[in-house]
Amino acid sequence: MGQESALVQLKQIFIGRPIPSELAHHERLSKTTGLAVLSSDALSSVAYATEEVLRVLVLGGVAATALVTPISAVIAVLLVVVALSYRQTIMAYPAGGGAYIVAKENLGTMYGLVAAASLLVDYILTVAVSVAAGVAALTSAVPRLHDLRVELGLAFVLILMLGNLRGIRESGLIFAAPTYFFIVTLMVLVVVGAFRFFTGAVPPAPEAAVASGGAGVGALGAFLILRAFANGCTAMTGVEAVSNGVPAFKPPEAKNAASTLATMAVLAVTMFMGITLLAHAYHIMPVDNETVVSQLARAVFGGRGAPYYLVQVATMLILVLAANTAYADFPRLASIVARDRFLPRQFMNQGDRLAFSNGIVALSGVAAVLLLVFRGDTHALIPLYMIGVFVSFTLSQSGMVLKWKREATRGWQGHAIFNAVGALLSAIVLVVVAVTKFMEGAWVIVAIIPLLVIWARAVFHHYQKVAEQLSLEDYRPEDLRRNTVVVPVGGIHRAVVEALRYATTLSKDVRAVYVDIDPVATAHTRRAWEQWGQGVPLIVLESPYRSLMEPLLDYIEKVDDERPDDFVTVLLPEFVPRRWWHHLLHNQSALLIKAALLFKRHTVVTSVPFHLKA
Amino acid sequence: MGQESALVQLKQIFIGRPIPSELAHHERLSKTTGLAVLSSDALSSVAYATEEVLRVLVLGGVAATALVTPISAVIAVLLVVVALSYRQTIMAYPAGGGAYIVAKENLGTMYGLVAAASLLVDYILTVAVSVAAGVAALTSAVPRLHDLRVELGLAFVLILMLGNLRGIRESGLIFAAPTYFFIVTLMVLVVVGAFRFFTGAVPPAPEAAVASGGAGVGALGAFLILRAFANGCTAMTGVEAVSNGVPAFKPPEAKNAASTLATMAVLAVTMFMGITLLAHAYHIMPVDNETVVSQLARAVFGGRGAPYYLVQVATMLILVLAANTAYADFPRLASIVARDRFLPRQFMNQGDRLAFSNGIVALSGVAAVLLLVFRGDTHALIPLYMIGVFVSFTLSQSGMVLKWKREATRGWQGHAIFNAVGALLSAIVLVVVAVTKFMEGAWVIVAIIPLLVIWARAVFHHYQKVAEQLSLEDYRPEDLRRNTVVVPVGGIHRAVVEALRYATTLSKDVRAVYVDIDPVATAHTRRAWEQWGQGVPLIVLESPYRSLMEPLLDYIEKVDDERPDDFVTVLLPEFVPRRWWHHLLHNQSALLIKAALLFKRHTVVTSVPFHLKA
Helix, strand or coil: CHHHHHHHHHHHHHHCCCCCHHHCCCCCECHHHHHHHHHHHHHHCHHHHHHHHHHHHHHHCHHHHHHHHHHHHHHHHHHHHHHHHHHHHHHHCCCCCCHHHHHHHHHCHHHHHHHHHHHHHHHHHHHHHHHHHHHHHHHHHCHHHHHHHHHHHHHHHHHHHHHHHHCCCCCCHHHHHHHHHHHHHHHHHHHHHHHHHHCCCCCCCCHHHHHHHHHHHHHCCHHHHHHHHHHHHHHHCCCCHHHHCHHHECCCHHHHHHHHHHHHHHHHHHHHHHHHHHHHHCCCCCCCCCCHHHHHHHHHHCCCCHHHHHHHHHHHHHHHHHHHHHHHHHHHHHHHHHHCCCCCHHHCCCCCCHHHHHHHHHHHHHHHHHHHHCCCCHHHHHHHHHHHHHHHHHHHHHHHHHHHHHHCCCCHHHHHHHHHHHHHHHHHHHHHHHHHHHHHHHHHHHHHHHHHHHHHHHHHHHHHHHHHHHCCCCCCCCCCCEEEEEEEECCCCHHHHHHHHHHHHHCCEEEEEEEECCHHHHHHHHHHHHHHCCCCCEEEEECCCCCCHHHHHHHHHHHHHHCCCEEEEEEEEEEECCCHHHHHHCCHHHHHHHHHHCCCCCEEEEEEEEECCC | CHHHHHHHHHHHHHHCCCCCHHHCCCCCECHHHHHHHHHHHHHHCHHHHHHHHHHHHHHHCHHHHHHHHHHHHHHHHHHHHHHHHHHHHHHHCCCCCCHHHHHHHHHCHHHHHHHHHHHHHHHHHHHHHHHHHHHHHHHHHCHHHHHHHHHHHHHHHHHHHHHHHHCCCCCCHHHHHHHHHHHHHHHHHHHHHHHHHHCCCCCCCCHHHHHHHHHHHHHCCHHHHHHHHHHHHHHHCCCCHHHHCHHHECCCHHHHHHHHHHHHHHHHHHHHHHHHHHHHHCCCCCCCCCCHHHHHHHHHHCCCCHHHHHHHHHHHHHHHHHHHHHHHHHHHHHHHHHHCCCCCHHHCCCCCCHHHHHHHHHHHHHHHHHHHHCCCCHHHHHHHHHHHHHHHHHHHHHHHHHHHHHHCCCCHHHHHHHHHHHHHHHHHHHHHHHHHHHHHHHHHHHHHHHHHHHHHHHHHHHHHHHHHHHCCCCCCCCCCCEEEEEEEECCCCHHHHHHHHHHHHHCCEEEEEEEECCHHHHHHHHHHHHHHCCCCCEEEEECCCCCCHHHHHHHHHHHHHHCCCEEEEEEEEEEECCCHHHHHHCCHHHHHHHHHHCCCCCEEEEEEEEECCC
């Protein structure tokens, strides 16, 4: 028992004390904390969206980067439209309308599963991308950490995992602080940057940029512009978060959520456009070792002073916070999907935090693998990111259109048009992303989502078959009243005696079975049996082929045939050693016997533990 | 049961039918078959020993390779001395005198374990080296297979493993044929080669060799000569095989074995020196893609004709056969050592062929890893090979010296001197090998042997402690007469009903335990219980923290406290699915409960299988 309580202690240190049921829903979100908690994902993408556009445009020449402004403007408009579209979802689903629920209810289970698969993939990539971008903010400020970026990313994931296993939900403050810190520092950056630009303090573009300018724009292909646009659409990720979290708001929930969404959209558009315009005004070009935001902050604040470091710290913190939101979303969605039997029940929440722990560990594991494979490079991860996001956007908005149409309340057409525009634009972005990013890695996600759906259906099918087999309808239990206990023994010692004593409590019909492969040993065992046999008859089996297993299995078969209305219990002494590697030194034959009898009806194999002290 | 008989069938196909005890010892070896069976290891090393000497000498310049003859002559003398030394072992240990037994009996357990560890390592390397050399013989004849040598090596190991699991002991012929085939073709090669040399048919050495000649020998360091010598000592590996196999001979066993050993030594020396002298006479230089024997056969037989291919096939076959001897030796030694409790009992032979199968699989696995790591290169494996061989030689011969001295029969001094010379020379070779090959890989073996010995002692210590705890001396079994059966249920369905019915056969005191985390579900379960509860009382536990495990464990603790003289049996329904991955979808809580109760005294956790149809 010493080990057990140590386990409980360890669990409490890392995972935290269990939460009593009554306290689970005690904290409701105000608009202020709601914004902080639910918008970190959407706002944090501002930290890398402009850069992702520039990284593609620069391939068309320095002058082509001027297109960053119109492209970003289009994305900003899209963001507003999608946000308005989601506002409708909030109103229609005050109990929380994630894409899985909306799509399942309105488009059918299949689309629901596609949405769920997309979202689960999306959450994993939120962790990977946000952590990678957070590390980039850090290594931009402290360049000598650049070579450690993979290790730093893994460390962040580990901290997030342990923190979430421990349960970091004590206070809204931990979320509110970094979000508002980021909003304030970024706004200061934009305002100061704009002021210095308009007061003429910005140096003119470098010679090289001007020189190569003319040809660049002309040569830029439409495909490159679409690729740049697709990259920039990362700015739209996270817009859906508020609509998932409606029930967490203080009443009136839907109204509070809707106004939070509006604030978030305004902030995201302002910051995104601000950074984009300034990056262009300050002639910032993407480089490998420093983010665009870091370069911009250096340019605006005149080098690496305190204001610069504040921007970097704020950026890093909100990105880690954005990753953290996935740690709430992934286990929650997995739990909902598992309740519908489309995922293993290990993800289903049934008391404790075990199910959520499984989700947290799964999420961390896959995100860590992604960071390793893509060497912690935000830019390399982006092509994988957006497929899942825009599949779920499209399905969710399409589902809303059908919902309005089906319910046909007064003025439904107006609502439907909003959502239809949202769905259409999301679908267009999805196609653009899938086509332009396919070869860069999007194909992985395009392939994985259907595989996940197929697997989810196989899981469902299995659980359904099991439920049928477990059904009590028309069931009449077999009338098995007795139990023949067979104890295979290889000799006589304390563990055997203890197993025999246990056996005699189970049944009046206990038989010890010994396989004779050495007459001397057999004679010895027979003699010892008289003293130690606990009154159990010793049955000695011949083994012409010196096999231990076959005579035993034949005997069990014979017992079963003799007494078709009996259970047969095969009782094996099992050594429980103190050290893990000692397991390798014992119990092999017990495993073989269990494996051999696993599929035999009315046969139960039981291990009687014998606890070794060393 | 369908699956079980399929398992038995599969086992019979791959592993063969079990051998009745009476037939186990029916085949005794004549001198002719004895030579074939026991000498393949020793004779086959002729295929690469000369080349290994040349590969080092050539580093000192082409002319330095002239030293191959004197070095080989020294090795040949050593081989004869060691063989004579082993002849004494045969006479003294007619029951079979492997290095483990001789060292343990005469030098003590510790030295016995060092010998055993060395031999087990040696057997593994016999497989790796022989297979690598066999593949080299093949790829020399068919150069376009050269790039596939790792795959070919792994394929050979796989064939050897399956063949040995199947049991290839039907006939001595399978061993006799390749050995005599090799002896005959190699002798023909030597005789024809010598004839052509003496009749002046050999072209003079190439210009380059002559030109660089003068300086080469002089510049050659003593260290290089020692390295070359150490490499050549591979010719001595396998000399001990006959002394291990004495009891397998027809009576008079010792006499037949001794004369077989003498024949083998003569053949090995003749072939080794023949190839060495001819390689020198024919100006053969080691190259990467073709073995020395292959080059020599081409030179002697004038190109790749039938005689050339016969040599290559014979060489390949005897090398595979040599690898095969390790498949008999490794499991046998492991079984002997396991009987002394220094290895896990899984290696101990107790009927069936299971123990030998474990040995065969372990041997194949490690040998395959070596082939992979060393890219199937004989030359790279050689430095690892000889440490184990010469440690066991030295210990075995030293043990014999002490045996003669202890027994002090008439004329023991003469015997002792023979063995003392053998021991001394083996020890010298061991030191030379260890020093000159240390950095090339011998350090691995120098490190592994002590680690294996430490582990073997830990295993022994553990088994001894277990034996003490199992001893019936002064043992009085506790008087536990009753059994309280606790059945944790999460609801009511067929599997639960079947488990309850089984439970009622075990005890009059059965209690079903249900943890209340949802009042609606609890009420539902209570209602269904009236119809389906099988008369077992349903105990509903409160769970303020929504935990399932803790209330259950607390309850079991309480039952145990109430009835200190009872066993407590915790009965869990367990789903047995048809497909392996379905396991992931079930039984997680059963595992947790088992883990939590594993160390609890008088508590037995039993799974009642419920067989799923899909």
